[in-house]
Amino acid sequence: MKVLCFDACQEWILVSLYQVHTISTGEVRIQEIDTFQEYCPKESSHRLILEIQTILQKNKITKPDLLICTIGPGSFTGIRITVSTGKNLSQLWEIPVMGVNSLECYASFYFARSKSPIAILIDGKQSRYYFSTKTETQFSSTLDINIEEIKEVLSQNKNTGIHEIYYSGKIPTDLKQKTIRIEENLPNLLPWLEQIKNDLANANIETYNYKALNANYIRPSYVITNKTNGHL
Structure with missing residues (x-):
């Protein structure tokens, strides 16, 4: 199983590919295929699709078997684009998508x-x-x-x-x-993936589909917050 992970909720971008497989003993193992990371303030969310296309083409992968994306908290724009990308690709490729608290x-x-x-x-x-x-x-x-x-x-x-x-x-x-x-030292998702590796091996689109992927904004929009605080 090939897993595509991405995060653009903050001022950096992360796009990673992993191979998840089960060996003869039943143990699930995760191996990194490729990773792109960069600190790019005000650019991360806008570059997300391009970097996903680049890493897939570089590794000659037409589509992965599973998507994992961060869902926030973070910047409102970053969360919106990261989650909408997860939803759109899951629907386009008809594959499961899992969300993780940033x-x-x-x-x-x-x-x-x-x-x-x-x-x-x-x-x-x-x-x-x-x-x-x-x-x-x-x-x-x-x-x-x-x-x-x-x-x-x-x-x-x-x-x-x-x-x-x-x-x-x-x-x-x-x-x-x-x-x-x-x-x-920008973070990646591998330690978190190791914690849920058995769930990864059994992920299915009935449980992890685009309709179940929701953004974790925590806070209402800046406009609403400012109105509440009397700033507008």
Whole structure:
């Protein structure tokens, strides 16, 4: 099974191809075929289709067997284009499509890298942040909160030993934990795929179809939010 994964919800773009196969013992294995990653602010969502076409042509693949895309949170434009691309390609190729919470994907990658509990912090603008944590046993829900609330959450979770925060965008400098820019080492989906590899091998279009793929905006549109806050 060939799996096409993509993410353009943030200021970077990721397009990857994987081979998923089951060996004689019944174990499911995942092998990377090819990956394209680039930090490209304000361009990632607009380049998504082109990079998908490029990686498929490069590897002489007419169509994959399964699609996986991030669904947010992130930029509104990035989420909309990433999810609509997943829906359109699933419908066009008549193949299953699975969605993944963006921060869960990133958290899985950086947890595998650091081997210790970590936090993900994405600048959501308007002085608010998309925030999640991951330990060996749990990925927290994704929160849309301000920096004081983040400090409160971290103080309440001292026992989890979160010492590193992987972030994108502008963040305050007075956080006690070590902060590492995501752009210094862009994430991929492989650690998350390893966690669900048995589901991948059994994915079908009845369960994972384009109609079931929904964007995870978390926050209403900027226009609605600004009206609510009295800014418009």
